[in-house]
Amino acid sequence: SSVFDWSDPLMSKALLTEDELAIADTAERYCQEHLLPRVLQAYRDEHYDKKILQEMGELGLLGATIDGYGCAGVSTVAGGLITRAVERIDSGYRSGMSVQSSLVMGGIYEFGSQEQKEKYLPGMAKGTILGAFGLTEPNHGSDPGSMETTAKPHPSKKGYVSISGSKTWITNSPIADVLLVWAKLQETGKIRGFLVDRSQCPPGTLETPPIKNKNGLRASITGMIQLDECPVPEENMFPDIEGLRGPFSCLNSARYGIALGVMGALEDCIARAREYALERTQFKGNPLAKYQLVQKKLADASTDAAYGTLAAIQVGRLKDQGKATPEMVSMVKRQNCDKALQNARVLQEIFGGNAVSDEYGIGRHVANLFVTQTYEGQSDIHSLILGRAITGIQAFV
Ligand code: TGC
Ligand code: FAD
Numbered sequence: 001s002s003v004f005d006w007s008d009p010l011m012s013k014a015l016l017t018e019d020e021l022a023i024a025d026t027a028e029r030y031c032q033e034h035l036l037p038r039v040l041q042a043y044r045d046e047h048y049d050k051k052i053l054q055e056m057g058e059l060g061l062l063g064a065t066i067d068g069y070g071c072a073g074v075s076t077v078a079g080g081l082i083t084r085a086v087e088r089i090d091s092g093y094r095s096g097m098s099v100q101s102s103l104v105m106g107g108i109y110e111f112g113s114q115e116q117k118e119k120y121l122p123g124m125a126k127g128t129i130l131g132a133f134g135l136t137e138p139n140h141g142s143d144p145g146s147m148e149t150t151a152k153p154h155p156s157k158k159g160y161v162s163i164s165g166s167k168t169w170i171t172n173s174p175i176a177d178v179l180l181v182w183a184k185l186q187e188t189g190k191i192r193g194f195l196v197d198r199s200q201c202p203p204g205t206l207e208t209p210p211i212k213n214k215n216g217l218r219a220s221i222t223g224m225i226q227l228d229e230c231p232v233p234e235e236n237m238f239p240d241i242e243g244l245r246g247p248f249s250c251l252n253s254a255r256y257g258i259a260l261g262v263m264g265a266l267e268d269c270i271a272r273a274r275e276y277a278l279e280r281t282q283f284k285g286n287p288l289a290k291y292q293l294v295q296k297k298l299a300d301a302s303t304d305a306a307y308g309t310l311a312a313i314q315v316g317r318l319k320d321q322g323k324a325t326p327e328m329v330s331m332v333k334r335q336n337c338d339k340a341l342q343n344a345r346v347l348q349e350i351f352g353g354n355a356v357s358d359e360y361g362i363g364r365h366v367a368n369l370f371v372t373q374t375y376e377g378q379s380d381i382h383s384l385i386l387g388r389a390i391t392g393i394q395a396f397v
Helices: 020-047 050-058 075-088 091-111 112-124 245-279 292-320 326-349 352-356 361-376 379-392
Strands: 131-136 149-152 160-171 180-183 191-197 222-233
Touching: 020 075, 050 112, 075 091, 075 245, 075 292, 075 326, 091 131, 091 160, 091 180, 091 191, 091 245, 112 326, 131 160, 131 326, 149 191, 160 180, 160 191, 160 379, 180 222, 180 245, 191 222, 191 245, 222 361, 245 292, 245 326, 245 361, 326 352, 326 361, 326 379, 352 361
Parallel strands: 131 180, 149 180
Antiparallel strands: 149 160, 160 222, 180 191
16 A cells, blocks of 8 residues: 655656666765765855766766767656756756756757767766856846857968857856857857867967855856957857757756756755754644644645656656657746745745754755746746747747
8 A cells, every 4th residue: 555755745756767766866875975965065165066077977977868978878857867866955066967968968969060079978978078058148148049249250260260258157167178158150140059168268268257156056156258259160160050949959958957956956945844843842842843834834845846746757758759849848947946946935934043054954945946946047938938839929029
């Protein structure tokens, strides 16, 4: 007979294959043993240890859904279970991995030339070559189609383009070896993808200053990308893909990873709040967990986590069958990020004053989840993507 498991209320595990359960187990074990012990200090110091990506690489966790090039070739759902395990610790650690795996490796795998794939993917899978994804600019975030960064034929170097412009809020940029930069070709105005390899850039043409003093995602490193007539070999451009379909295709898989990922952060909030509510007593020695208002907070959060997990698994299955649309990804990205943030904020109340101490972890998740709701398409932008699909009318402009 079945028993209700508060940590997996709708038995999502029953939808997973043996392989997926094994991958989730490896990822959860690594995260609990190696990431959990360092996150509090990393968050305080606003420090990202880039060895983390190497450790993940050794376990086959990077670019895991890619076939070949030293990658594991697992299902989309298994990829999501990895992001969920990492985000159970911290959304910043998941960010560093998402950018490496989905946005840069995924982009190279889908749109790169054979030479580009062979040059970068095996090292990126090991975590010895680090990537960053530059789409957002200081003046163009939700509307990347208006970007100002341009690539034009280099005035003196044959076979090179010259890229100028700046990108901001770029995860991993200060530590990245290869930066996938989206820029408009001056001649056509069309957006193209360029692999800007730090080792090939002459001094002063590429700067990647960090953005310090963040009040969320502090365990992840964020920066700018400033390109000043940076010479980039033409062979570093993605050969065929043109327009916003390029960056948005990369985003489809990263947004999927976030949808399942944030369920990990929410589940951690639930576990921490449940434990606290069972231990802390107020009024005649009753644990907080005895009070109905507290129970409702836990019931709401746990319902949203269970629903969000099932929906994300469904979209992952459809993705592997070639039946998922970007709107489905928008739906689970928006809903899961919104619900994770709203519930985390409510669960935070259960900790009373202790919520203000970073040792309880809950405030860190709340601050991080604001960022997850904002990047890769702020939730209201996903509302508009869904609204357009429902009505046939675009309301962006
Ligand atoms: P729109 O007219 O809608 O589309 C332009 C072209 O792009 C195609 N397209 C897609 N293709 C594949 N997948 C998708 N999801 C796609 N969405 C659009 C579309 O078919 C069209 O192709 P074509 O060939 O006809 O030209 O473009 P728009 O300019 O009206 O876009 C509007 C909008 C709001 C949907 C879009 O700009 C948007 O999604 N904005 C949000 C920006 C965003 O998500 N930025 C993410 C930056 S990266 C990041 O945040 C990484 S954080 C990582 C971490 O740390 O974890
Ligand atoms: P804006 O576009 O200025 O939006 C501000 C607000 O206005 C939002 O609430 C938005 O929903 C709303 N809004 C905008 N347009 C409309 C409209 N038409 N109708 C209704 N509401 C609207 N980007 C990258 O390219 N690579 C990265 O690695 C990366 N990492 C990031 C890491 C962090 C820590 C952060 C904070 C951001 C990161 N980003 C990255 C950038 C992120 O994708 C953008 O912040 C996001 O897309 C929103 O853009 P914006 O900040 O310019 O906000």
